[in-house]
Amino acid sequence: MPTKTTVPEDHRDDARPQFVLEALREHRHFVMCAHEKPDGDVLGSGFALGLALKAMGKTVHYFLDDEVPRNLRFLPDADKTQRTFEGIDPSALYVFMDMSDRARADDALAAVPRAQIINIDHHLGNKRFGRWNYVLEAEAATGILVLNLIGGLRQTVTEDIATCLLTAIISDTGCFLYSNATPSTLRVAATLQDLGADKDVITEQLYQTRSFSGQKILGRVLDDFVLTDDGICYSTVSQKLLESFGASHEDLEDVVGALRAVDHCEVAALLKESPDGSYRLSLRSRGRVNVMEAARALGGGGHFRAAGATLAGPLADALDRMLTAVRAEMEAERARG
Ligand SMILES: [Mn+2]
Incomplete structure (x- = not known):
């Protein structure tokens, strides 16, 4: 176990996940939060981290003031999102994923105080709006940061988690078409497939099914x-x-x-x-x-x-x-x- 350090109220050292990992270990209640028009990266990242935290005995809620898009309803836990704050503990930490600015989150989340926000993101120009921030601008998807966190928490990447994270990567790389799909991105994707992520279901849902x-x-x-x-x-x-x-x-x-x-x-x-x-x-x-x-x-x-x-x-x-x-x-x- 790493030694415990005190989390500064406004730390800016956000390229390393250590403070976020401490917050995830030490708190009991979490809410996964998505941006407007949720996509495979934000939802896959949220469900993956949620599944890992639940395996650690934590309470997890998925706040989404929206429907899960049709093509992402295959994701594990996609049926567990909620549009209200019912059942959420007042001490819960809110994990804002995949957004450079908290204004991109659902309006209903505007009242969440900074002291209860973890910000995990890969966008350029992220505003570091959380009390805890973990931002890697060079990564192709927030899902890759979540994979780092799950590793840091020493949690098993189950088949369900692997599916969520591969969805995040496939979604944000345009099925590996965009230039952000680097050799390292492809290696992570291959590892997730080895761990049981079903690439065929993901690509069929995301790229071969249109309304x-x-x-x-x-x-x-x-x-x-x-x-x-x-x-x-x-x-x-x-x-x-x-x-x-x-x-x-x-x-x-x-x-x-x-x-x-x-x-x-x-x-x-x-x-x-x-x-x-x-x-x-x-x-x-x-x-x-x-x-x-x-x-x-x-x-x-x-x-x-x-x-x-x-x-x-x-x-x-x-x-x-x-x-x-x-x-x-x-x-x-x-x-x-
Ligand atoms: Mn993203």
Whole structure:
């Protein structure tokens, strides 16, 4: 057992997991928390850590003010999420996963005091909003940090845990397609498969199963997209279109990826109208242009190759602001040579 050290109230040494490990060992009650529009990384990470903590005799709740997306309902413990704070001990620690900023968490979590927050994340520019922070920006998925923690806790990676963590990795690497899938990421994935994670079930659910409305909307987006001379490929999805197919934002996963695949596209942009008339912008880069900076200029954030922001309407203004921000980043990239 490592020797006990006192956790400083505001420690910033967050690349090492030791303080988070102490908090996980010493506390009894935990709540796993997800960001809005939960994905395979945040849910897989939460269920994996939850399963390990329960094996240590701890109490674990999964707070999710949302439904588990259809394609992630195969995950162990996916049926145990709750939308209320019922049964949660007042002393519980809240584990915020996979978010650079606590504002990305469900609004219902806004009242959780910093003193009760553990922040585990791999996004660039993480705000270190927890009392305990464990942030590794170079890792492909939060799930890899969770695997480190489970190892640090000397807990067994069961088949269920391995499935959750491989889901996290497969989700955040686009099935190993993106450049964040390094040799080390692939080795971790192979180890998880050795430990019993069912790769075929995961890839079938995440990449080979699309909703009827999602496919219909993809068709419409591909029919309507614009490719500018400077390589910006964009399209929009209106509320009317979403409603006509009975589609939700969940059905739009990967649509922006289809735009990015267009030849000569440097940056892909998809604007999805929200019920309040604002637009949710998703940006994807082919690898030269830093779309995180473009998203930041628009009040959002993300990663170098994948980022997003929320833009006020009307559509023409939102498109204008998007094009300006992306072009500024293209200019900055050219200036860097
Ligand atoms: Mn992630």
